Amino acid sequence: MNALPCTIYVAFTGALLALVAGARSAQAARLVALFTALTIWGLTLYAASDFVPAAGLQDLVNIPWIPELGIRYHLAADGISLTLMVLTGLAATTGILFSWNIEERTGEFFALYLALIGGVCGVFLSADVFVLFVFYEIAIVPKYFLIAKWGSTNREYGAMKLVLYSFAGSALVLAGMLWAYAASGGQGFGLSQLAMAAADFTRTQQLGMFALVFTGFAVLAGMFPFHTWAPTGHVAAPTGASMLLAGVVMKLGAYGCLRVAMPLFPVGFEFFQPVIAWLAITGILYAGFIALVQEDFKFVIGYSSVSHMGFVLLGLAAANATAVSGAVLQMFSHGVIAGLLFAVVGRMVYDRTHTRHLADLMALPLHRLIPFAAVVFVLAGLASMGLPGFSGFPAELTILIGTWQTKPLWALAAAGGVLIAAAFTLRAIQVSFFGKVAPVAPNRLERVEGNTLHLPPITWPEKLGALLLLGATIYLGLCPDTLLDWIRPALHSPVFQALLSGGPS
Amino acid sequence: MKLDYAGLFHALQPEAHLVLGALLVLTFDLVWARHRPANRHHVALAIGLLSLALAGWKAVTTGGTGPVFGGVLMLDTLATATRVGVVTLAALAVALLPSPARLRHPAEFVAILLCATTGFTLMAAANQLLIVFLAVELASLSLYVLAGFDKTRPESAEAALKYYLFGGMAAAFLLFGFSLLYGLTGSLDLDMIAAQLSMQGPSPLLLVALGMVLVAFGFKAAAAPFHLWAPDVYQGAPAPAAALIASASKLAGLVVFTRLLWPGLGTAAGTIAHVPTTVGWAPIVALIAAASLLLGNIGALAQTNVRRLLAYSAIAHAGALLLGVIAAGRVGPGPLFYYAATYGLAAVGAFGVLSVLEASGPAQKLTDLAGLHKRSPLLAGCLAIFVLSLAGIPPLAGFFGKFVVFAAVLRLGGLGGPMGWLALAAIALSAVALYYYLLILKQALVAPPAEDTPAVQVPVPAAFALLTAAALLVLLGVMPSLVLRIF
Numbered sequence: 008m009n010a011l012p013c014t015i016y017v018a019f020t021g022a023l024l025a026l027v028a029g030a031r032s033a034q035a036a037r038l039v040a041l042f043t044a045l046t047i048w049g050l051t052l053y054a055a056s057d058f059v060p061a062a063g064l065q066d067l068v069n070i071p072w073i074p075e076l077g078i079r080y081h082l083a084a085d086g087i088s089l090t091l092m093v094l095t096g097l098a099a100t101t102g103i104l105f106s107w108n109i110e111e112r113t114g115e116f117f118a119l120y121l122a123l124i125g126g127v128c129g130v131f132l133s134a135d136v137f138v139l140f141v142f143y144e145i146a147i148v149p150k151y152f153l154i155a156k157w158g159s160t161n162r163e164y165g166a167m168k169l170v171l172y173s174f175a176g177s178a179l180v181l182a183g184m185l186w187a188y189a190a191s192g193g194q195g196f197g198l199s200q201l202a203m204a205a206a207d208f209t210r211t212q213q214l215g216m217f218a219l220v221f222t223g224f225a226v227l228a229g230m231f232p233f234h235t236w237a238p239t240g241h242v243a244a245p246t247g248a249s250m251l252l253a254g255v256v257m258k259l260g261a262y263g264c265l266r267v268a269m270p271l272f273p274v275g276f277e278f279f280q281p282v283i284a285w286l287a288i289t290g291i292l293y294a295g296f297i298a299l300v301q302e303d304f305k306f307v308i309g310y311s312s313v314s315h316m317g318f319v320l321l322g323l324a325a326a327n328a329t330a331v332s333g334a335v336l337q338m339f340s341h342g343v344i345a346g347l348l349f350a351v352v353g354r355m356v357y358d359r360t361h362t363r364h365l366a367d368l369m370a371l372p373l374h375r376l377i378p379f380a381a382v383v384f385v386l387a388g389l390a391s392m393g394l395p396g397f398s399g400f401p402a403e404l405t406i407l408i409g410t411w412q413t414k415p416l417w418a419l420a421a422a423g424g425v426l427i428a429a430a431f432t433l434r435a436i437q438v439s440f441f442g443k444v445a446p447v448a449p450n451r452l453e454r455v456e457g458n459t460l461h462l463p464p465i466t467w468p469e470k471l472g473a474l475l476l477l478g479a480t481i482y483l484g485l486c487p488d489t490l491l492d493w494i495r496p497a498l499h500s501p502v503f504q505a506l507l508s509g510g511p512s
Numbered sequence: 513m514k515l516d517y518a519g520l521f522h523a524l525q526p527e528a529h530l531v532l533g534a535l536l537v538l539t540f541d542l543v544w545a546r547h548r549p550a551n552r553h554h555v556a557l558a559i560g561l562l563s564l565a566l567a568g569w570k571a572v573t574t575g576g577t578g579p580v581f582g583g584v585l586m587l588d589t590l591a592t593a594t595r596v597g598v599v600t601l602a603a604l605a606v607a608l609l610p611s612p613a614r615l616r617h618p619a620e621f622v623a624i625l626l627c628a629t630t631g632f633t634l635m636a637a638a639n640q641l642l643i644v645f646l647a648v649e650l651a652s653l654s655l656y657v658l659a660g661f662d663k664t665r666p667e668s669a670e671a672a673l674k675y676y677l678f679g680g681m682a683a684a685f686l687l688f689g690f691s692l693l694y695g696l697t698g699s700l701d702l703d704m705i706a707a708q709l710s711m712q713g714p715s716p717l718l719l720v721a722l723g724m725v726l727v728a729f730g731f732k733a734a735a736a737p738f739h740l741w742a743p744d745v746y747q748g749a750p751a752p753a754a755a756l757i758a759s760a761s762k763l764a765g766l767v768v769f770t771r772l773l774w775p776g777l778g779t780a781a782g783t784i785a786h787v788p789t790t791v792g793w794a795p796i797v798a799l800i801a802a803a804s805l806l807l808g809n810i811g812a813l814a815q816t817n818v819r820r821l822l823a824y825s826a827i828a829h830a831g832a833l834l835l836g837v838i839a840a841g842r843v844g845p846g847p848l849f850y851y852a853a854t855y856g857l858a859a860v861g862a863f864g865v866l867s868v869l870e871a872s873g874p875a876q877k878l879t880d881l882a883g884l885h886k887r888s889p890l891l892a893g894c895l896a897i898f899v900l901s902l903a904g905i906p907p908l909a910g911f912f913g914k915f916v917v918f919a920a921v922l923r924l925g926g927l928g929g930p931m932g933w934l935a936l937a938a939i940a941l942s943a944v945a946l947y948y949y950l951l952i953l954k955q956a957l958v959a960p961p962a963e964d965t966p967a968v969q970v971p972v973p974a975a976f977a978l979l980t981a982a983a984l985l986v987l988l989g990v991m992p993s994l995v996l997r998i999f
Contacts, residue, residue, distance in 0.1 A: 075996040141906040148905055151950060156958045167950065175943040182939045189922035215927065
């Protein structure tokens with residue numbers, strides 16, 4: 008466990024090294040980045056190997072940082088953080104494998120990429136709200152440059168929108184946390200410290216603070232109606248960055264809701280619980296319907312991300328041990344599956360065919376041209392639909408079971424989302440990979456036969472990355488208890504027990 | 513009152529070094545360097561930096577000795593910190609001295625800059641109305657000259673004239689306000705004024721006096737609605753002068769007025785933290801702050817000129833700093849000083865980058881920055897740090913400055929009163945601000961360079977200054993306790 012804080016330092020050091028190496032050669036920068044990401048992943052797995060599940064956070068570092076304000080550099084982890092750390096390691100590694108073809112300013116790309124990873128790791132490990140916030144903001148700026156410089160389709164708009172949404176969200180969090188800090192007498196920002204002080208807050212204060220902090224984090228988690236940054240941002244981002252955005256960064260928001268907003272302000276949470284649940288359900292259904300009619304392949308995946316993150320928020324809103332552990336499992340599962348889908352669409356398909364238009368793709372016999380991509384996408388699609396045998400199934404099932412215990416109506420409404428997910432995923436699979444050469448478009452047909460019948464073969468980094476992600480989703484589909492055994496004990500901590508109601512875990 | 517000239521001289525050692533330095537620069541230029549044009553610049557730069565370094569060193573070693581010369585000056589922690597701060601900022605600005613081709617009289621420029629710095633260090637310690645006025649005027653007059661120093665460009669003359677007219681008006685208001693205060697209390701001494709006012713209670717005349725003083729304050733801090741000079745001056749003045757106006761002048765101005773308002777006029781502050789508010793200067797300052805936050809942030813959105821954009825960003829920052837002034841009565845001047853000093857570092861740095869760029873082409877429009885990452889990775893990297901610090905992104909000092917000021921403001925009365933709402937508005941507007949800061953960085957780091965732009969040569973002193981400012985921003989951002997601890 009004590010190796011976990013090193014991930015933060017390794018990431019930032021790796022970012023500097025990649026910048027230096029990038030000035031020499033692109034290949035050196037890639038190797039530095041890959042080595043850094045592998046080290047991070049290795050550290051998280053090493054930490055997982057000697058992790059003893061326990062109730063509550065296990066301290067990793069706790070030293071005074073800014074004593075004048077009572078701020079401590081306090082890092083701690085429990086099963087939830089560990090789950091997300093392992094996900095971060097996996098997503099970072101595969102994201103770099105799928106960014107192997109970045110040729111322009113490679114060093115800077117990987118430096119920003121690793122800085123983003125460093126910020127993400129910091130958020131997942133923070134036990135002091137100030138520290139969490141600092142890392143949260145560190146993770147914002149690299150996204151802008153990753154998208155604006157290396158992205159595609161409308162990238163400057165997508166980048167600016169994404170960053171302003173994230174920053175506006177973090178401004179809400181800042182306001183809420185400063186309010187809580189001031190109201191608690193300015194003692195400090197420690198999670199347990201604030202939670203204790205929050206017990207004395209008036210109802211109005213609790214409601215206000217919860218609304219600010221939860222909304223701020225939920226923006227990044229893609230909660231309806233603040234989700235619109237996600238599809239445009241994901242579509243504009245380069246493949247590696249989309250994988251990271253959908254795979255990990257959206258989880259920052261959900262994690263913030265779970266770790267900060269809900270335990271600190273239980274009264275506020277209780278009041279807003281139905282609102283959050285219905286917003287989550289609306290998000291699941293609405294984003295699903297939108298995904299059904301998208302013409303751009305990446306937008307389908309972008310909206311499916313929002314839809315799946317709705318399940319996470321619903322699990323949090325249901326607030327019992329089953330639903331919340333399912334939500335955390337869904338964070339992991341969605342991180343892997345969304346990464347895989349974006350990898351296939353952005354890297355394997357788009358970089359070869361230079362189109363993401365479903366109508367254009369329909370005119371290409373992609374399943375014959377790049378069979379590997381087709382196989383991976385079909386498997387990933389099945390996982391995304393929540394079929395048994397893949398990680399999506401235990402995750403969404405656990406959430407729905409937990410939600411049923413709280414309010415059967417919510418579970419019923421959300422279950423509709425599973426159906427829609429199946430519909431848009433099947434449509435995407437069918438149209439993009441198994442389309443028929445349309446007889447009505449002779450011009451397009453000529454172009455196809457002239458230019459693109461010989462797509463470049465899938466490279467080894469892509470294969471390796473895809474296999475890693477597929478392996479993870481199938482493994483979790485078969486033994487979800489690996490993660491659930493970490494997550495459930497964490498929910499037994501007093502802070503969560505006070506929050507969660509009913510339902511044996 | 514016993515006149516302790518030895519004590520006064522001891523306390524004024526930094527100022528003595530600055531004035532001697534100014535004289536030395538001129539003399540040396542006159543008798544020696546004038547005949548060696550190749551070295552003129554370097555000599556002026558070296559003497560200027562040396563005298564600033566000695567002044568800074570003396571400011572540290574003199575330390576806080578309490579009231580000096582019967583309370584005319586107050587050498588406390590704030591004064592010491594501010595003296596060191598303004599001297600550092602002035603040294604960074606001197607290092608940006610334009611090239612010989614664009615500055616024909618380097619010695620005069622450095623000498624006047626040292627005079628301005630003398631004004632700033634006096635402002636840092638002034639504790640009597642007359643000294644306050646003299647220090648402010650010494651600094652202002654020097655700055656007017658600096659703003660108009662570039663005789664080859666009409667914009668520079670325009671900047672100087674506008675600055676001078678607004679400044680002269682503000683000085684008149686300040687003096688009139690002081691005369692009313694003197695009439696009300698019969699003293700020039702801040703301590704005596706405070707004692708008198710606490711017995712008198714509020715009166716309409718006092719409010720008039722406060723209003724007059726606040727006009728001058730608003731001018732000095734470039735706060736709305738007294739900000740009109742700022743965009744033109746920032747745009748037209750030579751870069752080091754603009755850097756000095758944006759950084760050291762702001763820091764010294766905020767400190768001198770905070771000293772005037774809290775220890776001197778604290779009893780007339782009124783309350784603004786809770787509803788209902790009571791009359792005093794705090795509600796007026798809060799209004800000015802709100803206006804500056806709104807106008808600065810929204811005005812900056814429309815700018816296409818980098819310097820004007822920085823001016824509007826300065827107005828927005830002035831709004832946040834004024835919130836810090838109000839909070840200083842409760843939590844002390846630490847947060848305010850931290851914010852003002854780190855803002856100054858970032859502003860000097862941003863103008864420094866523009867100053868270096870000007871040597872190899874125009875650097876006014878946002879698009880002039882295009883492709884900076886190719887033309888000079890060093891400048892682009894430094895600019896990223898300065899701009900992100902202005903935007904308030906951790907781990908840079910600008911973030912913590914905002915954080916600590918807003919935390920101080922919210923501790924006044926939570927979100928239950930106007931101050932809390934203002935803090936909330938300021939936090940929300942920082943998301944707006946990120947947009948225009950990213951516009952700068954988009955040009956510098958993302959956009960490709962225009963066809964015929966050459967690579968940029970960064971002079972050694974400027975590179976050193978920029979790296980120092982960037983390193984300080986990172987260091988103070990990661991370890992804010994270095995500054996907060998001393999208060």
